Amino acid sequence: MKPCIEVVAIDCLMVRLFEVIAEANMPWMLAATQQLRGAFGPALVDLVPSYTTLMVHYDLTALSPAEARQRIDRALADLQPQAQGSGQCHVLPVWYDLRVGPELGLLSQRSGLTVDEVIRRHSAHEYQVFALGFAPGFAFMGLVDEALATPRLSTPRKRVAAGSVGIAERQTAAYPVVSPGGWNLIGRTPAKLFDRERDGYSLMQPGDTVRFQAVDHAEFIRLGGDDAPLEAHA
Amino acid sequence: MSRLLIEASTPLCLLQDAGRFGVRHLGVTQGGALDWVSMAWANWLLGNALNAPVVEITLGGFTVKAEDYCLLALAGADLGAFIDERAISPGRSFVLQKGQRLRFTQPFSGARAYLAAPGGFDAPAVLGSCATVVREALGGVEGRGKALAEGGRLAYSGTGGALQELSQPALPTGGSLDVIVGAQIGRFSGQSLFDAFNTDWTLDSRADRMGMRLLGTPLQYQGPSLISEGIPLGAIQVPPDGQPIVLLNDRQTIGGYPRLGALTPLALARLAQCLPGETVRLAPVVQETAHRQHIEYLRRFQTAGRACTR
Numbered sequence: 001m002k003p004c005i006e007v008v009a010i011d012c013l014m015v016r017l018f019e020v021i022a023e024a025n026m027p028w029m030l031a032a033t034q035q036l037r038g039a040f041g042p043a044l045v046d047l048v049p050s051y052t053t054l055m056v057h058y059d060l061t062a063l064s065p066a067e068a069r070q071r072i073d074r075a076l077a078d079l080q081p082q083a084q085g086s087g088q089c090h091v092l093p094v095w096y097d098l099r100v101g102p103e104l105g106l107l108s109q110r111s112g113l114t115v116d117e118v119i120r121r122h123s124a125h126e127y128q129v130f131a132l133g134f135a136p137g138f139a140f141m142g143l144v145d146e147a148l149a150t151p152r153l154s155t156p157r158k159r160v161a162a163g164s165v166g167i168a169e170r171q172t173a174a175y176p177v178v179s180p181g182g183w184n185l186i187g188r189t190p191a192k193l194f195d196r197e198r199d200g201y202s203l204m205q206p207g208d209t210v211r212f213q214a215v216d217h218a219e220f221i222r223l224g225g226d227d228a229p230l231e232a233h234a
Numbered sequence: 235m236s237r238l239l240i241e242a243s244t245p246l247c248l249l250q251d252a253g254r255f256g257v258r259h260l261g262v263t264q265g266g267a268l269d270w271v272s273m274a275w276a277n278w279l280l281g282n283a284l285n286a287p288v289v290e291i292t293l294g295g296f297t298v299k300a301e302d303y304c305l306l307a308l309a310g311a312d313l314g315a316f317i318d319e320r321a322i323s324p325g326r327s328f329v330l331q332k333g334q335r336l337r338f339t340q341p342f343s344g345a346r347a348y349l350a351a352p353g354g355f356d357a358p359a360v361l362g363s364c365a366t367v368v369r370e371a372l373g374g375v376e377g378r379g380k381a382l383a384e385g386g387r388l389a390y391s392g393t394g395g396a397l398q399e400l401s402q403p404a405l406p407t408g409g410s411l412d413v414i415v416g417a418q419i420g421r422f423s424g425q426s427l428f429d430a431f432n433t434d435w436t437l438d439s440r441a442d443r444m445g446m447r448l449l450g451t452p453l454q455y456q457g458p459s460l461i462s463e464g465i466p467l468g469a470i471q472v473p474p475d476g477q478p479i480v481l482l483n484d485r486q487t488i489g490g491y492p493r494l495g496a497l498t499p500l501a502l503a504r505l506a507q508c509l510p511g512e513t514v515r516l517a518p519v520v521q522e523t524a525h526r527q528h529i530e531y532l533r534r535f536q537t538a539g540r541a542c543t544r
Contacts, residue, residue: 138261196360
């Protein structure tokens with residue numbers, strides 16, 4: 001493990017830890033995050049993790065570029081992967097249904113699996129949260145069963161309902177709020193993914209794990225889900 | 235408390251501060267004043283913290299009426315501002331008597347003006363900032379990410395001192411825009427590297443607070459496709475069409491397009507005052523040099539004299 005440090009802006013350095021996306025990266029990414037937060041303390045402005053990198057944005061009035069580099073070097077000198085299970089594990093209820101997941105049929109066709117089997121496979125895996133981005137609380141999770149991997153829609157939807165659960169290639173995610181989106185929709189969760197009143201704001205944090213649990217329509221509604229069909233949002 | 239009634243506004247008139255920090259790992263964008271230099275000078279004129287909440291007025295179309303005696307300061311673009319029928323130039327603090335109107339008409343020089351009030355305009359801190367990000371429904375006067383609108387009110391609770399004027403114009407101008415070159419720079423063709431730093435770039439009309447597109451000779455990236463990673467402020471990303479986009483305060487937090495590098499904060503302040511159709515040049519600079527220049531510039535806020543105007 002020899003991280004590479006790259007200059008990306010006047011006050012940002014990119015710590016590159018891996019070359020490929022893998023679930024096995026996560027224990028290292030979590031350990032590096034913790035070490036860097038400790039090493040920079042109040043001089044840290046933001047630490048932005050993504051699949052293989054950590055972008056360190058530091059206070060340029062507190063540290064010179066050389067000092068920032070030194071802190072990164074020292075923080076990562078004897079990096080050890082963090083023990084599994086250090087992130088939180090979330091269970092997200094999902095109502096998998098064609099009314100709110102119009103691409104269930106497409107995924108079934110492409111994979112040659114029944115819709116029930118598509119649902120079973122999507123909800124069988126415990127996913128890693130690799131990064132948040134696109135919108136507050138939007139968590140990029142993976143890796144999805146290879147049979148379910150599907151490219152993004154060629155024309156993104158103008159409006160995707162809040163809670164929509166989708167697949168893009170081997171990643172899965174849920175939309176925190178109504179937004180445009182090009183992922184293949186397979187269901188909807190009633191979970192509130194981003195809440196400014198909640199401690200930590202986002203339900204899912206980088207390094208957490210997520211399991212989807214199929215629920216029926218009645219349970220979805222009981223949990224506060226909005227079953228308005230997609231057309232109403234278009 | 236002193237209040238201003240908003241009589242005219244546009245979706246481009248927004249309450250801003252330095253931006254939202256410490257939450258980017260949750261997908262929350264940075265936000266904040268695009269021309270941070272002018273925001274800082276507007277606040278400086280009133281003795282405020284340099285990042286106190288201000289109004290960012292882009293292109294004009296903004297009118298407020300004083301409901302009380304108000305002390306205010308203006309810096310940045312000359313957007314043809316008038317107090318009732320009297321023209322007022324940026325770079326000064328001034329009084330708006332109860333009933334008087336402050337009106338911004340159209341851009342004469344620059345694109346964005348910054349209006350400050352003693353102690354900053356009142357607004358709730360949402361995730362640590364009042365920066366308005368409409369897309370994320372965060373910030374602004376009510377905290378829900380709304381642009382300033384006709385019928386709304388601005389208020390402040392601070393008290394001001396004597397009237398001040400900047401001894402030199404605060405509006406950053408001239409020269410090329412400094413770019414800290416990034417690690418992917420070597421993956422662009424040699425010709426593209428020459429073109430990037432030796433040809434004119436025209437600002438496209440496709441520009442907003444997320445990014446500004448530059449039109450010119452298309453740049454060729456020859457490296458492998460990239461995995462999404464954090465995007466710094468001012469990153470110059472090059473999508474497959476080869477026309478670079480400078481990513482600004484409201485950019486998405488991660489992305490996977492190759493990058494030439496990132497503009498320095500001083501260059502970003504200058505870019506924020508450019509209008510579509512204007513041309514700019516890019517110049518490479520190393521991180522250490524840019525850092526030194528930046529710290530030097532920040533010193534001006536400590537050493538600049540406050541000239542009383544009356």
